[in-house]
Amino acid sequence: MGQTRTGRWNRRHTLLAAALLLPNLVLLIVFTYRPLIDNIRLSFFQWNLGSPTSTFLGWDNYVEWFTSDDSRTVLWNTLIFTSVAVIGSMALGLSLALLLDQKLFGRGAVRSLVFAPFVLSGAAVGVAFQFIFTPTFGLVPDLLTTIGITPPNFYQSSGWALFMVTLTYIWKNLGYTFVIYLAALQGRRRDLDEAAEIDAASGWTRFRQVVWPQLRPATFFLLITVLLNSFQVFDVIHTMTRGGPYGNATTTMVYQIYQETYTNRRAGYGATVASIMFVALLVVTLVQVWVMERGREK
């Protein structure tokens, strides 16, 4: 094997590699890396999407975003939505995985059912849940009325609208955290379980000391992927509330990018929000990786 390390590449391999890799690389460079850089450039301009000319603004867009009341709301919505979606879907996914890891009759069918919403179109789920939450004849208000709770109007109150959108998102994406946790549970060392059982450890102790440490890689993986995914939600919000009610009650950063760029025709400002979001996500991910690496060393 030693010989393969030092340049055993030859011209034939290099040419072939270029032929195999170039189409993919060109696509990634033109449609991922180029717009990444171009977006940062655009964020310093005032530009209406259709116009051939743009005006250089310097840091004005950034100053506007960091000082406006609107962005405070948007940032707040994004934080609430993301943290509730991440914590909610991970906690529920883990609970369901623990439940359906047990020998229960019919668990196979229930596993499929839990995973199914994850493959559905977010836009279709949004449309469906918009109907399900409709005041008066919607399913959720009706069920709440039946059990003696006066349903809130999910489309009139800012807090409830954000709650509704988050709940819908969790419903749709629960299957993902569930499947990852279930796979991790099934891949764990069963002999440790048995040892703990012989030691007569209680269920909770057993979970905390034997099962949970083994789920660490899955938890970390989910923390990053669910955070990135829920931070970028668009379809559910667009189909359910269009960012409303009252202007921006369910507007998250990604939705703000869309609205500023396509509705308000302020593509430069939209690019600014996108750049801020990109930096924020990068920092969050790097911090998470750093924390994880530190944890592993111990």
Added chain:
Amino acid sequence: MSTYAEVAPHERRHLLPLLGGYLAMLLVVLVIALPLYWIVATSLKERPDIYTVPVTWVPNPVTLENYDGVRQGVPFLTFLRNSVLITGVLTIVQVVLGVLSAFALSFLRFPGRTLVLLLIIAALMVPNQITWISNYALVSQLGWRNSFIGIIVPLAGVAFGTFLLRNHFVSLPKEIVEAAEMDHAGPFTMLWRVVLPMSWPTVIAFTLITIVNEWNQYLWPLLIAEGSDTAPLPVGLTQLQDAEGFTNWGPVMAGTVLTMLPILIVFLLLQRHMIKGLTAGAVKG
């Protein structure tokens, strides 16, 4: 009570959790299945039946008129064709590009290999949203708006699939690969006769994940498809909703069912393979 404890301490210890388990399972089934049932039931109801308070659980009478309504409100078959076309082309392109890229990165020796691998992995970290505005401008300049090329080409690059397949390829047994090299197998023989036959489950899993992702694409086609000519189903569904003016839920729910159904069928038939791709790399550290 004392006799119960004496006779079956085991049974008693397990009965309660078991009962709790089934109750929890029932609750889960209700929470996940009820909305799905509700969408289907609504799509089969007559118009007055949809707006009854309190709600009715069983459509009475059952009618298919909402499904006719979908076809009258929007060109459903065009949306379906667009979805199949966009998903089909993107899936084929991504699987082929993913396999070829991963093969080159795993089995060919060439200068800059690590750099190329890093470039592809780093693309995973770039959120789609930061690329919209600039890509939209580029696609407009090229005159690709409202065309399949405009929807497909910017989505065709493969970062995740390359990463997934490359991880799989380098984990293949070295002995077999080296034996093939000693036999002077050319790169294509190697790929086709040695690597792929050992990799089908991963390739299939990646294919299925790609189908699901591309079928459900929403934002990008929403921006690029202006009329109905190139819009896929999820975008078409929102057009149906707008056409119905937020009031006529029957056809909108029928459209929702029709949008969800194809992917649900694919999922039910092939879920095992799909789940394999999702969990690869997630569970082990």
